[in-house]
Amino acid sequence: MRTSSTIRTRGTVKRTTRAAAALAAGALALSLTACGGDDDNGSGDSGDKGGGGKQPGAxxxxxxLDGESLSVAAVWTGTEQKNFKQVLTEFEKRTGAKVTFVxxxxxxxxxxxxKIAGGAPPDVAMLPQPGAIKQAVDKGWAKPLGAxxxxxxxxxxSPGWQDIGKVGGKQYGVYYKAANKSLIWYNAKVFENAGAAEPKTWDELLNTAQMVYDSGVTxxxxxxxxGWTLTDWFENVYLSQAGPxxxxxxxxxxxxxxxxxVKEALTTLAEIWGKKDFVAGGASGALQTEFPASVTxxxxxxxxxxxxxxxxxxxAxxxxxxTKAEVGTDAKVFPFPAVGDTAPVVSGGDAAVILKDSKAAQALATWLASPDAAAIQAKLGGFLSPNKSVDTSVYPNEVQKKIAEALLAAGDDFRFDMSDQAPQAFGGTPGKGEWKxxxxxxxxxxxxxxxxxKLEADAAAAYGG
Known part of the structure; x- marks a missing residue:
């Protein structure tokens, strides 16, 4: 999985200001500790199977697409995969096509x-990096989106979210899923016992950590x-400290x-990573802990x-x-604290890219670009859409709703995950490059x-000198 003040990806630059970044961070901070409920996981009017056209309420x-079959590949597992399959099921109901998740x-x-070498590429792939989209285009795998x-x-x-799916001026990707990657989640009871408050600066974060430690909790x-979680740590510190x-x-x-x-950012990170007993299990324990377990x-x-x-x-x-924790009550969240003058707002996402150009594949890309599709998964939680036509009231709790509103309010004033912009050999491969x-x-x-x-040697090789 790969989620703060402008998008700049290969050939695309959007202007930003510190004020805009601060506005986005401020919007994110509002009401993040509230929580409401919405158990309606329905997908709305689906129409008759194979009906085609515009369904009632759609x-x-x-x-x-009766009789058509297509496949979608993604790295999503567990609940995320299960929820996405509900989106695919609705597409099947509306078109009559059969979709297989790979x-x-x-x-x-x-x-x-x-898969391509074996002659069995999926019709559509969900690519988590702009760098991966460019590679797919350069290799001749990706097909442009139709009209x-x-x-x-x-x-x-927004134009920014469209631009990061473009290569050479052509639209190849639909950023179906976004992520706000500038958040720190905390156990509310632990903070209460420690007498700790939500920090707004890096120094306050260090003080809060010490209070938690003194209360008997790592x-x-x-x-x-x-490794991608560590690149996300670095990017938030670097963006806030070094600037956009x-x-x-x-x-x-x-x-x-x-x-x-870079030296300054790594030195800052070491104030937590290198602090004895500040990381659960120490470095060796952390290196054996996968992201889902780090949360649970x-x-x-x-x-x-x-x-x-x-x-x-x-x-997260x-x-x-x-777990048994309730978001907004037991599990609360605050924006990543400001290391420099402005708190960071880093985003990531996953884009649908067509590998086999067909009527069905183009229809699926169209579906994933619609608010109807995004609303289905938004209702299920743990999902954030950059689609500005999605009504934020569909999100299942106030925390998720406010995160979504902050992302949309930022418009194009955010920065995309740095490692996701890099060649995959450097920024997106387990056991290699930046991750390692x-x-x-x-x-x-x-x-x-x-x-x-080591980072420079690997980057130079990946970027071609």
């Missing part, structure tokens, strides 16, 4: 390469077995990873969990839902210079 027109593995580009999908995208998405849970211009430059490898700004162990065990806080995006709610080097740095946070040198 916002999108789909063709009749479980993929990271890195998905390698997975797709093997209907492009029209649906244009009606429902402050942080870190899912270090998944440096962030853009590092994302495009216009400055080196040996730059002093924060919200199990009552007021004596393995950790009091866990950093990650809005999608899926995993919180696997930051895992090594978690193990030895004193070796800042060594981490910088």
């Amino acid at each position: 916002s999108v027109t789909l063709p009749k 479980p993929a593995q990271d890195p998905i580009i390698n997975f797709l390469g093997s 209907e999908a492009t029209k649906e995208l244009g009606e429902n998405y 402050p942080f849970s870190v899912g270090g077995a998944d 211009e440096k962030y853009d430059q590092l994302a495009k490898h216009e400055i080196k990873w040996t730059d002093p700004s 162990q924060t919200f199990t065990g009552g007021d004596q969990p393995k950790a009091g806080m866990v950093y990650e995006g809005d999608f 709610q899926v995993n919180i839902g696997e 080097t930051l895992q090594d740095f978690l193990k030895n946070p004193k070796d800042v210079a060594g981490a910088q040198a």
Whole structure:
């Protein structure tokens, strides 16, 4: 899984201001600790199977596809996969097509390469990185969106979210799923027992962590077995501390990873990663903890969990839902604190990309660009849509609703996940590149210079010098 002030991806630059970033962070902070309920997981009017056209109550027109079959590949597992299948089921009802979900593995580009080499590519793939979309286009795998999908995208998405799905000026991706990756979730009872308040700055976060530690609970849970969680930590610190211009430059490898700004960010991270007993299980324990477990162990065990806080995006709610904790009451959230002048707002997402151009594949892309599709999964929780036509009232609780409203209020004033913009060999491959080097740095946070040198060597190789 890959979720703060502008989008800048290959060839696309959107202007931003510190004021806009601050506005987005401020909007996010509002009412994040409230919680409401909505148990209606229905998908609305589905119409007769194979009916085609625009169903009653629907916002999108789909063709009749009786007898057509297609497949969708994604790395999603567990509840996320289960919920997405409900979206596919509704597409089947409205068109008469049969859709098969194909479980993929990271890195998905390698997975797709093997499928294509074997002559059995999926019709559509959900790609979690703009860099992966570009690779799919460069390899000749990806097909441009047709007129209907492009029209649906244009009606429902801001220019920035459209632009990150473009390569060479052509639209290839529909960013169906977004993520706000500038959040820290916490066990409310642990904070209450420690007398801790939600921090707004990095120094306050360190003080809060010490209070939690002094109360007898390890402050942080870190899912270090998944290297992408560590890149997300770095990106929030770096964006806030170094600023948006440096962030853009590092994302495009216009400055080196040996730059002093990277040294400063890694040194700042070491204030938590290198602090004895601040990370559950220590470095070795964190490196054996996958992201889902990093969340669940924060919200199990009552007021004596393995950790009091866990950093990650809005999608952590899926995993919180696997515990007995209630979001907004037992599990609360605050924006990633400001390390520099402005709190970071980092986003990520997953885009639908067509690999086999057909009427059915184009229809599915059109469906995924519609508010009808997004609303189905939004109701189920643990999901955030960049589709501005989705009524935020469909989200199942006030926490998720406010996160969604903050994302939409930011418009194009956010920055996309840096590692997701990089070539996959550097920013998106387990055991390699940035993921591996930051895992090594978690193990030895004193070796800042060594981490910088390795990051630069791997980046230079991936970016081509």
